[in-house]
Amino acid sequence: MRKTFTIVLKIIFSVYFLFIIFIQVYDQNFFESEKVGKIKNKYALPFFEQNWGMFSPNPPMGNHYFLVKFESGNIESDYIDIHKKVREKSFNSLFSIDQRIIKYFAECYNDIVRKKSKNINIEKNIHSSHGLESILNYSKIVLNNQRDFLEKTSPNDSVFVKIYLIDEQLNKDIYKDKTYTKSFIELDRIYLTTTENGK
Known part of the structure; x- marks a missing residue:
């Protein structure tokens, strides 16, 4: 028994x-x-x-990601979430390599925020932020897929990019339904490339 x-x-x-x-x-x-x-x-x-407040007085509660928008003269692209496809792929497997890309994006985000908090003009001095350099390089890859935008431009047109750092904060009360408060930092019109490179 x-x-x-x-x-x-x-x-x-x-x-x-x-x-x-x-x-x-x-x-x-x-x-x-x-x-x-x-x-x-x-x-x-x-x-x-786990109560991360035991280890950190202000633990992260939410999501950080980037939106980009390409401009060339009067031509503009839509807002593009450069994380979207990577996030979708990461959900397909518990051990997806895309999780590393998401983690690196987070490091880029934190580097840019740190430099901005120190009043460093990273838009004028791109090399002062490895995070911004990485996002700009990734944006060039994203630009190559924007056929509708590129077809409206002329050869050797300059392409600028606006970068938005989205801070999506989750409510801290775990007993309530999930709600998010969004804020953003804007990096305005940074030179990216010319259309002959984009095409």
Whole structure:
């Protein structure tokens, strides 16, 4: 009887903790469920989420990403989220190499914010920020895919880029539904390339 009780108890605990692990990885967005989301927000997070406030008085709560907009004379592109495709690919696997790119984007974001907080004019002195240099190089790759924009330009036209650093802050009350407050930093009209290079 005692052995049976022990086995049953182990099964219950195993199922319970597997369920908690399942709830914790729910944010990977492999599927959506309103019921699972409520259980996660109202039960799993309050009891099992690590309190980073123990290690940091102001832990990160939200998302950081870049939007870019290309300009050449009076021609403008749409706003482009350069993270979008990388994020979508990263959700396809728990061990996606795209996670490294996302992490590097975060480092670029932090470097730009640090330099701006020190009143360094990185728009005029691009080499003072390795983060900005990296985003500009990546923007050239993005530009090559903007056929509609490039077809409206003439050979040797200068292409400028506006870069927006989006700060999407998550509400800190874990008992409430997720809501975000957005703010941004704008880096205005930085020279990128000429259209002969873009094409």
